[in-house]
Amino acid sequence: MNITLTVNGQAYSLDVEPRRVLGDVLREECGLTGTHLGCEQGVCGACTVVVDGRAVRSCLMLAVQCDGRSVRTVEGLAGPGGEPHPLQSAFSAEHALQCGFCTPGFLMLAAAALESDPAIAADPERLRELLTSNLCRCTGYEPIRRAIVRAAVRP
Missing domain, CATH: 3.10.20.30 (Beta-grasp domain)
Incomplete structure (x- = not known):
């Protein structure tokens, strides 16, 4: 087709x-x-x-x-000048990736969530529920959670 x-x-x-x-x-x-x-x-x-x-x-x-x-x-996350998306910067700052295999999926999940409802980062229960939809065998999820919160409050 x-x-x-x-x-x-x-x-x-x-x-x-x-x-x-x-x-x-x-x-x-x-x-x-x-x-x-x-x-x-x-x-x-x-x-x-x-x-x-x-x-x-x-x-x-x-x-x-x-x-x-x-x-x-x-x-497609990076800005027009190639500058990292706030989530990409936050993932780096919070050490929210290790092997990196799951990282693109988490970045896209978080980007869609924050774009549709930025308040999700301020609600620990909703954010935890969001993150349960993707698997990570390396980070223990806490750095990923911190990175999403950081990206949501970035000016």
């Missing part, structure tokens, strides 16, 4: 098999390898991207479902 995706502001006209998942198309057809595919069952959250403002698991969404839609990947 011929589809058009707008990924990080750039239009891609692609010919994809209907059964291909968005994560594979982003990595293989668009060359955007920042999106990591972990469990490929929607459990780990490493493949999280933002589609039309909502965080989604790119391993569970077919690319054809995104025809004509806007997709944002971790490569």
Whole structure:
């Protein structure tokens, strides 16, 4: 099928098999390898991207479902001049990454959450619930939580 995706502001006209998942198309057809595919069952959250403002698991969404839609990947977080997104700076400052495999998914999950409801960072219970949707085997989640709070209060 011929589809058009707008990924990080750039239009891609692609010919994809209907059964291909968005994560594979982003990595293989668009060359955007920042999106990591972990469990490929929607459990780990490493493949999280933002589609039309909502965080989604790119391993569970077919690319054809995104025809004509806007997709944002971790490569699209940095500002126009290449300056890091506040979340990227906060993750670095709070040491919220170790191996880095889950980091793109957490960044995209947090970006979508903060853009839709900035108050989530001030509510420890809601933030904890948000973070339970993605898995990290290295950080223990506390640095990730601190980074999201830091990014939310950054002027």
